[in-house]
Amino acid sequence: MTFQEIIKLHPRPASLDRDAVLRCIDECLDCAASCTSCADADLAESDVQEMARCIRLCLDCADACDATGRIVTRQTEPDLRVIGAVVKACSAACLACAEECERHAAHHEHCRVCAEVCRRCKQACDDLFAKIG
Amino acid sequence: MTFQEIIKLHPRPASLDRDAVLRCIDECLDCAASCTSCADADLAESDVQEMARCIRLCLDCADACDATGRIVTRQTEPDLRVIGAVVKACSAACLACAEECERHAAHHEHCRVCAEVCRRCKQACDDLFAKIG
Amino acid sequence: MTFQEIIKLHPRPASLDRDAVLRCIDECLDCAASCTSCADADLAESDVQEMARCIRLCLDCADACDATGRIVTRQTEPDLRVIGAVVKACSAACLACAEECERHAAHHEHCRVCAEVCRRCKQACDDLFAKIG
Amino acid sequence: MTFQEIIKLHPRPASLDRDAVLRCIDECLDCAASCTSCADADLAESDVQEMARCIRLCLDCADACDATGRIVTRQTEPDLRVIGAVVKACSAACLACAEECERHAAHHEHCRVCAEVCRRCKQACDDLFAKIG
Numbered sequence: 001m002t003f004q005e006i007i008k009l010h011p012r013p014a015s016l017d018r019d020a021v022l023r024c025i026d027e028c029l030d031c032a033a034s035c036t037s038c039a040d041a042d043l044a045e046s047d048v049q050e051m052a053r054c055i056r057l058c059l060d061c062a063d064a065c066d067a068t069g070r071i072v073t074r075q076t077e078p079d080l081r082v083i084g085a086v087v088k089a090c091s092a093a094c095l096a097c098a099e100e101c102e103r104h105a106a107h108h109e110h111c112r113v114c115a116e117v118c119r120r121c122k123q124a125c126d127d128l129f130a131k132i133g
Numbered sequence: 134m135t136f137q138e139i140i141k142l143h144p145r146p147a148s149l150d151r152d153a154v155l156r157c158i159d160e161c162l163d164c165a166a167s168c169t170s171c172a173d174a175d176l177a178e179s180d181v182q183e184m185a186r187c188i189r190l191c192l193d194c195a196d197a198c199d200a201t202g203r204i205v206t207r208q209t210e211p212d213l214r215v216i217g218a219v220v221k222a223c224s225a226a227c228l229a230c231a232e233e234c235e236r237h238a239a240h241h242e243h244c245r246v247c248a249e250v251c252r253r254c255k256q257a258c259d260d261l262f263a264k265i266g
Numbered sequence: 267m268t269f270q271e272i273i274k275l276h277p278r279p280a281s282l283d284r285d286a287v288l289r290c291i292d293e294c295l296d297c298a299a300s301c302t303s304c305a306d307a308d309l310a311e312s313d314v315q316e317m318a319r320c321i322r323l324c325l326d327c328a329d330a331c332d333a334t335g336r337i338v339t340r341q342t343e344p345d346l347r348v349i350g351a352v353v354k355a356c357s358a359a360c361l362a363c364a365e366e367c368e369r370h371a372a373h374h375e376h377c378r379v380c381a382e383v384c385r386r387c388k389q390a391c392d393d394l395f396a397k398i399g
Numbered sequence: 400m401t402f403q404e405i406i407k408l409h410p411r412p413a414s415l416d417r418d419a420v421l422r423c424i425d426e427c428l429d430c431a432a433s434c435t436s437c438a439d440a441d442l443a444e445s446d447v448q449e450m451a452r453c454i455r456l457c458l459d460c461a462d463a464c465d466a467t468g469r470i471v472t473r474q475t476e477p478d479l480r481v482i483g484a485v486v487k488a489c490s491a492a493c494l495a496c497a498e499e500c501e502r503h504a505a506h507h508e509h510c511r512v513c514a515e516v517c518r519r520c521k522q523a524c525d526d527l528f529a530k531i532g
Contacts, residue, residue, distance in 0.1 A: 002250050003166035009243040010174045029162050033136035036206045041143045043318050044209040052309050053476035059325075060470045060481055066199065067466035071459045071492075073169045076177040077452035079495040082459055082488075089481075089488035093470075096478040110142040117135050176451050185442050186343035192458075193337045193348055200333035204326045204359075210319035212362040215326055215355075222348075222355035226337075229345040268516045269432035275509040276440045295428050299402035302472045307409045310475040332465065339435045342443040376408040383401050 001026070003073075010075045016083070017131045021072055024087065024128045028069035031121035035062040035097060038114035045108065054104055054111065057097040061118060064093035072128065084132045087125040094122035134159070136206075143208045149216075150264045154205055157220065157261045161202035164254035168195040168230060171247035178241065187237055187244065190230040194251060197226035205261070217265045220258040227255035267292070269339075276341045282349070283397040287338055290353065290394045294335030297387035301328040301363060304380035311374065320370055320377065323363040327384060330359035338394065350398045353391040360388035400425070402472075409474045415482075416530045420471055423486065423527045427468030430520035434461040434496060437513035444507065453503055453510065456496040463492035464520060471527065483531045486524040493521035 004022055014021065039058035042051035068090040071083060098118035105112035137155055147154065172191035175184035201223040204216060231251035238245035270288055280287065305324035308317035334356040337349060364384035371378035403421055413420065438457035441450035467489040470482060497517035504511035 001163040001166065002246060003163055003170055005246050006167050006170040006174065006243045006250075009246065010170070011177045025166060029166060030134040030136055033134065033158060033162060033202065033206060034139050036203050037136055037139040037143070037208075040207040040209050040322070041139065043321055044144045048314055048318065052314065055309055056306070056473055056476045057478060057481070060473065060478070060485075062203075063466040063469045064481075064485060067462040069166065070169050070195075070462045073166060074173040074455055074459065075170075076173050077455045079456060079459070082456070082463075082492050082495045085488035085491035086459075086463060089484035092484035093481050096481045110139045113135060113138050113142065117139075173455070176454055181447055181451065185447065188442055189340055189343045189439070190345060190348070193340065193345070193352075196333040196336045197348075197352060200329040203329045207322055207326065210322045212323060212326070215323070215330075215359050215362045218355035218358035219326075219330060222351035225351035226348050229348045267429040267432065268512060269429055269436055271512050272433050272436040272440065272509045272516075275512065276436070277443045291432060295432060296400040296402055299400065299424060299428060299468065299472060300405050302469050303402055303405040303409070303474075306473040306475050307405065310410045328469075335432065336435050336461075339432060340439040341436075342439050376405045379401060379404050379408065383405075 007073065007075070012075060014075055015078055020128045020131045024072050024124045025069050027121035027124040028065040028072070028090065031094060031117050032062045032065035032069065034114050034117040035059070035065065038101065038110050041110040051104070054100050057100045058114070061093045061097035064090045065121060068125070080132050084129060087129050091122045091125040091129065094118040094125065098122065140206065140208070145208060147208055148211055153261045153264045157205050157257045158202050160254040160257040161198040161205070161223065164227060164250050165195045165198035165202065167247050167250040168192070168198065171234065171243050174243040184237070187233050190233045191247070194226045194230035197223045198254060201258070213265050217262060220262050224255045224258040224262065227251040227258065231255065273339065273341070278341060280341055281344055286394045286397045290338050290390045291335050293387035293390040294331040294338070294356065297360060297383050298328045298331035298335065300380050300383040301325070301331065304367065304376050307376040317370070320366050323366045324380070327359045327363035330356045331387060334391070346398050350395060353395050357388045357391040357395065360384040360391065364388065406472065406474070411474060413474055414477055419527045419530045423471050423523045424468050426520040426523040427464040427471070427489065430493060430516050431461045431464035431468065433513050433516040434458070434464065437500065437509050440509040450503070453499050456499045457513070460492045460496035460517060463489045467524070479531050483528060486528050490521045490524040490528065493517040493524065497521065
């Protein structure tokens with residue numbers, strides 16, 4: 001996506017590993033949209049009553065990924081305590097959502113795919129966290 | 134991005150033109166991230182005083198694109214009046230941001246690229262609006 | 267809420283009617299939180315299958331109100347075309363959500379209260395729109 | 400605000416201490432709006448160059464508070480690991496923003512007030528975290 005070019009054109013040198021940052025933003029955008037779509041698909045399923053936990057955790061995960069994607073995108077005057085805590089919280093939200101989506105993966109294809117996206121986003125958050133130390 | 138697969142796995146048939154919807158979501162995600170990054174780059178420029186309007190319109194555009202991306206993603210029980218008004222507002226936010234970024238395109242490369250993303254997102258919103266009628 | 271004090275301490279004179287702005291922000295915050303909570307309450311109801319449209323419109327309304335509250339809060343270098351289009355879209359989202367919540371008001375008290383908040387927020391958006399002209 | 404009534408009308412009993420939850424949501428809404436407004440006021444100040452870190456941390460804090468307010472509002476099928484990590488991250492964002500705003504409190508009244516709101520929101524997040532324990 002084009003936003004990556006803009007990040008590379010920032011006037012100040014990056015204080016964080018750029019590849020880890022770009023991958024984290026990318027996964028957060030994809031995961032936020034995937035969870036918004038999976039919650040919406042759950043809502044249209046005939047077994048929606050059994051999908052309440054999945055919908056709730058997808059909504060939480062979308063909110064966490066949105067905020068994390070925005071915060072990690074900013075390169076001016078970063079506070080590493082904040083970024084570290086935020087990617088850690090996002091990782092927790094992705095894990096909980098992935099685990100719940102996996103429980104429905106056999107009967108809802110959208111949950112199977114969503115779980116994969118959540119797992120990738122969790123990994124990208126964990127990798128960025130490791131770079132922050 | 135993977136979220137497009139999830140949208141295609143939705144249990145109910147789409148009520149809107151799917152290609153127009155997918156393109157609108159894609160552009161909204163890219164534009165939201167681009168505007169968040171451009172506002173942040175502006176903030177680190179030595180002429181930040183002259184960039185106040187650009188920062189403000191980038192922040193507005195990011196907020197409008199975020200909300201629009203989420204709302205357009207949902208396929209269950211859509212209300213076309215809501216979707217129409219939302220993509221129209223997003224188009225207005227993209228246009229204002231593009232015009233301001235273009236004023237700085239010669240001296241700030243990130244503004245030049247951001248203006249292009251905003252123009253593309255405006256077009257995608259206008260195209261979806263035209264399909265809603 | 268304290269944020270109103272901060273808005274009044276802004277270094278530049280407001281370009282929009284301040285009372286209309288403050289009321290619009292206040293209602294957007296309350297409506298976003300009310301719709302987030304109503305969607306969540308719907309999800310825990312035994313008739314959740316019948317609440318799909320209500321959940322979807324509550325989620326849309328929360329997203330629209332969040333973006334609108336942020337955009338209307340900003341006083342530096344406003345673009346009135348953007349603000350006008352955004353409050354108009356928010357008004358449409360509030361109306362659709364109010365109408366749907368009203369259909370469930372007799373059996374779900376949270377929908378009855380949520381509809382009232384949506385109606386008030388719609389009015390605040392319409393009033394601000396009228397001031398922009 | 401009226402959203403508190405809706406939270407109390409939720410069909411399932413709360414799993415978390417209700418007073419701590421309501422206070423956390425209230426402070427998150429106020430803090431998100433305060434930080435959005437403070438960043439915007441900073442942008443209009445004649446010493447905006449010195450306010451870059453304050454603007455950035457206010458934007459981060461607004462994003463963290465928005466996501467936290469939404470996640471804490473939901474009562475259906477909560478995951479306490481997610482909620483705990485999210486309020487902890489929000490507390491870190493509030494602390495960093497409060498400390499930076501305090502540095503400008505003597506010359507920018509809006510920063511003085513914003514720092515107070517951030518301190519209160521941090522406390523409300525910490526108190527809720529303690530209840531989750």
